[in-house]
Amino acid sequence: MKSLDVRIWGIRKRQTKKPSFDVRWTVAGQVFSEFFRTKALADNYRSKLLRAIRDGEEFDTESGLPESLAEQKASLTWYAFALQYVAMKWPHAAPNYRDSISESLTSVTMAMLSERAGRPSDKLLRHSLRNYAFVLPGPEDADLPTEVANAFHWVAKASRPLSDLAEPAVGRMVLDSLKLRLDGSAAAAETVQRKRRTLVNAVHYAVDLGEFKENPITAVRWKRPKVSKAVDPRVVANPEQVRALLHAVSYVGGYRRARGRRLVGLFACMYFGAFRPAEAVALREADLKLPELGWGVALLNRTRPTAGKRWTDTGETHDDRGLKNRPTEEVRPVPIPPQLVTILRDHLKTFGTAPDGRLFTNERGGLVGSSTYYRVWQEARVLALPPVAVASPLASRPYDLRHSALSTWLNAGVDATEVAQRAGNSVEVLLGRYAKCIDGRQEIANRKIEELLREYE
Incomplete structure (x- = not known):
């Protein structure tokens, strides 16, 4: 049944645990109401009811709504x-x-x-x-x-x-x-x-x-929060600090349990090769060329990021996929320095590989979870760094080893294109993220400006 006998009341604030705003109206003497979390939403809905009255719409006595709002209410939620x-x-x-x-x-x-x-x-x-x-x-x-x-x-x-x-x-x-x-x-x-x-x-x-x-x-006119994509220079560790941290990792969990010793190579890959953690976790012996002397090569082609059983198709905690933002079968060759070659050769000699050829496993022989290597890293920081540094952002996460590596390469004067190729980034992303971590640029700029100004003295 339809009626033009409609009265709309003012908005009423309900004092509940979470305040809400009540829009109330009557149709042929029957009371209807809708509740909203903000006054703006309530005002908006009340305006629609008033507009329907001005347009001469009839209101349904069962739903309490004009035809325009009844159609909207029946739409997809x-x-x-x-x-x-x-x-x-x-x-x-x-x-x-x-x-x-x-x-x-x-x-x-x-x-x-x-x-x-x-x-x-x-x-x-x-x-x-x-x-x-x-x-x-x-x-x-x-x-x-x-x-x-x-x-x-x-x-x-x-x-x-x-x-x-x-x-x-x-x-x-x-x-x-x-x-x-x-x-x-x-x-x-x-x-x-x-x-x-x-x-x-x-x-x-x-x-x-x-x-x-x-x-x-x-x-919608809405101010988005600003996101800083630049790496915080405070997280970047120098080579001496990294050496101390890797040494400390080997002591975590004691010699016999080898909880830390079996992960030294994992962290070394993140620093000496700038591997992403998921790339290091997936590394297999077949992906490596480790000569007795000189530089080696890692042919990166898989990642094993921690995702959670609920989200993977296999029901496993780790996903198994190609390189980040790359075609599935793409391979990224990364030259690795003699220091990392030695560490990986020692790791293979001591621990061997998993049945599928992976270098790094947990104590039970399974995939190394992010929570596992994160806990080892936190213990190593306490062993290797002074209290002031432990409380600082310095190398606070394993991923900061990759940041430290790329910053070190750029500061050493390695061409940005080559650094980006090894890191698996674009040059634009690389320079945008690590611009604040490149030392000496301000001094060079100051010197050039000073030389230019001297010409006009």
């Missing part, structure tokens, strides 16, 4: 769309990218929930979305715990329409939500940018499906 997006992206995405998609969509979905009776706790909602909804095979085919199934039933009802993203106020609210981590703490600028990229990519897919004529997120 954000949650239903997000499940479609995951199903589309999953087969072709790398495991760590799958993890990132799940995290990003969880943040957006939490922001796209309307207030509705029976809301589960935020902790349960985040857990359910992160670990069951946005992970294939998805909630429809998975064997779900009862509380998770109930949470999904609520989310399906409470999810706002996908079309709401066309409203600038909604888009801004969603983008602002990305500034928080799933636990409510402030997110790093790089994390915010990564989540925004996922959201923009998802809405591009909605454009492909015909849900939008153009991507509404890219039109």
